[in-house]
Amino acid sequence: MENSFGRILRDGVLAGLVAGAAAALVALLVVEPRIRAALRIEEARAHDGGGHAHSHEEMFGRVTQVIGGMVAAVVVAVALGALFAVVFARLRHLLPARTEFGRTMQLAVVGFFAWSLLPALKYPANPPGVGGTDTVTYRTVTYFSVILAGIVIVALAYLLRGYCLRRGWSSPVTVAVTALFVTLLSVLVLWAWPDNPDPVPGDVPAGLLWRFRLSSLAELATLWGVLGLGFGLLSERRVAATNGTRPVAAAS
Template sequence: MNARTFLVRGLLAGLIAGLLTFAVAFTVGEPPIDTAIGLEEAAAAEAPAEPAAEDHSHAEAEEGHSHTHADDEEEGGITRTTQKTWGLATATVAVGVALGGIIALIAAAVAGRLGRLTVVGSTALVTALGFVSYALIPFLKYPAAPPAVGSGDTIGERTAYYFAFALVSVVAMVAVVALGRRLAASRGSWTGVVVAGVSYVVVVAVAALAMPGVNELGDFPADVLWEFRVSSLLTLATLWGSLGVALTWLLGRISTTQERTA
């Protein structure tokens, strides 16, 4: 199988994964977001008014900033209903297709280079390691935050922290896989896997302790926060899991056909 074969199947698998992810995100992810938006709007409505001594121009400016999240949606031409239906579907499909293409190309590059693993096995391993290094571990350090949590002034800083940690995690995973391959060739597969796994855990643990934490929850309800983060993690798992299953199934069919015609 060449890289084009992997890529086409990866894009198709990504499309399937994107549609399944949309279903999960809409079902379990949107309700806590709606709750968080409601809390944000309620807090904005209860905010104290400016003193009467303020000048007219300042009062008008404050009034202009007092509208709710829903008002923003209407003024921008995008309603909340559109956001959580067509907007969400477009986003999940786009991410799924892009991710499927990337995973497929990586799987094509490592096919036959991971010991005795078949194409299906190496592709499954690539997907699993990608989920752990790029999605799961960064999420555990910097979990997703719902609307009404976090200051708008620090969003750029928080985003930079997340992607910096994700980069460290991915680079560490690539390095320990290379280390594991060398050790497996010289000292056996068991030693290679164990040393590589422990090395990865040590590197990301040190990085997690060294990088700054983010705590801007305030008095946000713990139950809503928990529901949001669980649904976010479930959505991520659905994306990566369904992508891995679909891609390995598609590649497995090709492998089986080639073996029969050989």
């Protein structure tokens, strides 16, 4: 009963809630200063061009936008936590680790790679003022196509790992071959996929651009890291309750 799917799903939702709160905090403290700097550049650009910058600002002030973004981050993280739990329940037996905590962290690393890192390497996040509205659909499709490619790479890597083990290869050799395979396919995706069609305006400093991109990636890393850590600890507690033993992560 303690190890039922319902309990696993609740653990995923709870871990997602904590991960969303952590990611929202990173967004507030790390990402938001970069956004404000980019907004000042965008406002100056509009004034120089004789336009009216942020005519909607009085109705949707920056504070409201920040709070809304933080709430959205938590909601998305909760949904991601539920999805994480479903995937874990279905693929748990395929994850090569001895403990539930190890399996969970492996899945979190895989999720971060396919869902966040690979897309960010090909299409890094841009601050406000970079990117046109006429290319939103195109950019969205290409971004999610990289995510799909990342999932395919992970699936093929697990198939390759199983093949190597069935051939009797040692664990270090199997890990090295699998890592090389993932690297080569990732490089192929980064090379083959089309570039971002939107140029970066000349008034956006390179330092601001890359600080924003790194900050955005740090927010995603926090989300996946806390999600994996939280779900892993809850999984160990769940298994310990089922077996009547102490959680591995808490044992001395």
